[in-house]
Amino acid sequence: MFSRLRRRLAGWVSPDLAAAAFGASQPVSDDRHWLLRAIGGAKTDAGVPVSEHTALHLPVVYACINRIANPIARFPLKILQKTSSGGAAEVLDHPLSQRLGLRPNDFMNSRTLRKTIQAHALLWGNGYIEIERNNRGQAVGLWPLLAWSTRPVRIEDRLVYRTSIDGRQHDLDYGDVLHVMDLSQDGYIGQSQIALARQAVGMALAMEKFGAKFFGNDAKSGGFLLHPGQLSATARQNLGSSSEKRTDPGAQLERQGGLENAHRVKVLEEGMKFVNTTIPPEDAQFLGSREFQIAEIARMYDVPLVLLQSHEKTTSWGSGIEQLMIGFVRQTIDPWVQAWEQELNWKLFTEAERAAGLYVKFNMNAMLRGDTAARAAFYKEMFAVAGLTPNQICALEDMDPIGPDGDHRFVPANFVTLDRAINPPAPGGPQAPEPAPAADGAEDTREAA
Template structure:
């Protein structure tokens, strides 16, 4: 490898053929052709409503969850950290230009399309995190060179190298543990077929809801007939207008000519060659592709307004939502928390036990009757205080007295019960024992 080739590899990564369908250039421009004949890339995948909906269903809860910095308390339990530079900014304004919801939804959307979501950590002079900035996934990639590991990114045409500890990297499936696999690329054939079905349906309606075919003429089409078919009645053929027989489909088809009467010249007949959509089960195929993409993102069909399939995650929508949060949302929250807990804090803050916590209780607490029963049982055994219950319901605490834990007075431990039995049960009388009663005169 020559000097310029080695320099290019260092600056821009390994070289790849411009025509390689798996290369970054083709994927960035149009994604390359799938077997269905459509181009799929991370940029155009969200043009499919089902992909857009799946990304919304996952990214919206993650962007909505309250997020706080916590640390252990001296007497047990945990408390919120209020004196950290990110304490107020993390859940409200991680940088001056965007809200916490915007940043989290943007980065989660990157992870769900490109397979990688990157966030740069801006620090103060003491090494504490003070701002968070999203990075574009198509301009950012992890680089491992000998004993160095960093992120190379491009911002406004300028290339930067950011230390590994200063970038939050949210990803899911990976082959090497350094960079995630793009869900769009892995499922590009399923997405390509869905896009093909969209285009097929659009062209079907644009062609007067008629399937394709050809015109059969008993002889040779005359020049006069060609002119009549090549343009609507009363329209002159200009220099740029085609007058060949093949132009009649363009001149008489389409939405602009949908309600005009078509006249076939000189005994021609229309012969249909393609299968009508109803015979090809067009709608069923579209529903199947929706299910395929929902399966790709692990989103229940009912959350995508698709009722073709029934769910087996319980009998109600609340149970389904709880299952969705646990199976789909929670793994992504875990990825966020693990990256934040390790990289947001200094070594001293990690020693003090600082950690970031997403509060998912709002989506996991179920219906009011179930919550009431759970709280009552936890309160009766001393497991939860009144203030803890009020906090979970987003109510104000009732003061210091609400921090006490209560148990019923008729409950006791086995040891205390045995001791109480020994004190209350009388021993049999001993005739030889001295009597201490006083004699009456």
């Protein structure tokens, strides 16, 4: 049965992805068998199971996904149309105009949909959205698909997306599914970041578990009890819990450790001695190792450590943090924005709509929303070069326009106007007006002609 299931799975995904996610052929008795990892994650070399679901239990993975998915989910998203002047105007009469940035389907808002799909792309390497269309082929709704039950399948000369909805299998047309993906080996399906870095994630999860057990054992390392002879029945009974009488002879005896027994006096009888067999956490540089794993996973997602509240070897003052944020937007957020925009602009619109110049664009200026000084500086610079009118600035700040005069574009007085720059006055043309004559009784200081 396992071999048949593996052959079917191999037909769904590329061999490279199958090898990366599930590994080479293994006996069923192996606790790291590909099937175990497919249904929930098998143990890594660190001894803990890792899958895309269990990786979210690690705070640094959750934080990295939040840092990337939140900006993608909050950027304003509108349908625009190219104008004859080379600019763009918002389209308000498209069936998806009001829904795209507000309510892409009846059950979730735009932020929820985008954050969910971006999280899928950051965990499974693929995020899928089904496009709902009306009878004219126009997009009227967007619906998320489960990343772990959706995959592209090539059938002869066409590509479909095979997915499971309510236990039933469906084949969706290539043009009706938005596919946001990360690194790919074959160009059809992205590779799971968690599958590729499962050992690093497994080590971090193992240290989480190790630390929890350490404090659950009275903040003491493990060891064993050394007894000079064979334990008597009374001695074995005394090693059990003193607060609960054990009636089941086959039950495992409770230790005297644990948080519920912390700070209580422990007694070793019949000449027993406790021998420590593990390295104390401070000797193993436990905290340093945990910091290193945080950096390792942050490196996997291209997220600066300072955004994860980890200031290890990172400046947190002055222009250093500002440059880190600029680099984060350019190197991490912008590539994902391009992946979204390219899929939306190619698949969301019909051929006629694309020919008419319709497109969507994420407004990344929204990242200035919480920075009043940066917004003011941006508006000032754009106003000074006639890039924005006063009314446009008011609209961006949700303020009332100042009237018809606010639709004019202005330039500084020490520069020529746009009209003069485009159409300079001809040589010998009208000169500046003569100064007004002096008032009566005042001395005329002008030179005679």
